[in-house]
Amino acid sequence: MEARDIPALAALERACFSEPWSERSFKHQLDSDTARILAAERDGRIIGLAGLLHVLDEGAIANIAVAPDCRRQGVGRALLRALLALAGELDLASVTLEVRESNLPAQALYLGEGFKPLGIRRGFYAKPAEDAVTMGIRLRPDRDQDSGIRRQGNEETGDEEAGGGSVPSSFS
Ligand SMILES: CC(C)(COP(=O)(O)OP(=O)(O)OC[C@H]1O[C@@H](n2cnc3c(N)ncnc32)[C@H](O)[C@@H]1OP(=O)(O)O)[C@@H](O)C(=O)NCCC(=O)NCCS
Numbered sequence: 649m650e651a652r653d654i655p656a657l658a659a660l661e662r663a664c665f666s667e668p669w670s671e672r673s674f675k676h677q678l679d680s681d682t683a684r685i686l687a688a689e690r691d692g693r694i695i696g697l698a699g700l701l702h703v704l705d706e707g708a709i710a711n712i713a714v715a716p717d718c719r720r721q722g723v724g725r726a727l728l729r730a731l732l733a734l735a736g737e738l739d740l741a742s743v744t745l746e747v748r749e750s751n752l753p754a755q756a757l758y759l760g761e762g763f764k765p766l767g768i769r770r771g772f773y774a775k776p777a778e779d780a781v782t783m784g785i786r787l788r789p790d791r792d793q794d795s796g797i798r799r800q801g802n803e804e805t806g807d808e809e810a811g812g813g814s815v816p817s818s819f820s
Pocket residue numbers: 664665711712713714715718719720721722723724725726746747748751752753754756757758760
């Protein structure tokens with residue numbers, strides 16, 4: 649993503665989400681060392697975007713969207729694969745995301761690329777209010793497991809508490 653892409657990216661967000669990122673949000677991400685935004689371009693037009701946030705070795709997909717008239721053509725899958733490749737280059741151990749419980753197309757996309765459901769975040773979304781399904785993929789073995797260290801969270805169910813902030817550690 650480059651600064652000149654920001655108006656088109658914000659317009660795409662408005663076409664795809666009820667709570668879209670603003671141009672200011674994109675500018676903030678562009679200036680950040682811990683955010684990467686990928687844009688898919690066709691014939692000079694931006695038709696898709698995907699955003700990855702990362703802290704230490706944990707990544708989170710912030711958004712992924714394809715212009716309504718360009719869907720079901722493999723653009724979303726290509727963006728997701730590019731984002732996971734980028735996560736690999738950044739040596740991230742895992743990538744998680746939230747998705748609306750009713751958003752079955754996006755869930756199918758993530759499941760198809762190896763993400764596992766991890767839990768539910770109650771009331772995560774507004775406009776309209778809805779729970780989120782949390783999903784994750786492990787990109788490399790958890791180094792902590794070798795030393796017997798466990799991070800916080802329910803290892804058996806992968807459940808998270810509503811509004812919890814940390815990346816869950818169960819990705820079986
Ligand atoms: C979710 C989204 C990014 C998918 O983009 P896309 O370019 O249409 O997806 P692709 O064509 O690459 O499809 C990849 C897979 O996703 C799933 N999928 C995509 N759209 C689907 C739909 N309408 N119904 C069911 N499955 C769907 C399928 O598994 C598909 O694989 P297949 O074509 O082999 O069946 C797109 O629908 C979108 O922008 N939605 C609005 C924004 C959004 O909800 N983003 C996700 C936020 S978590």
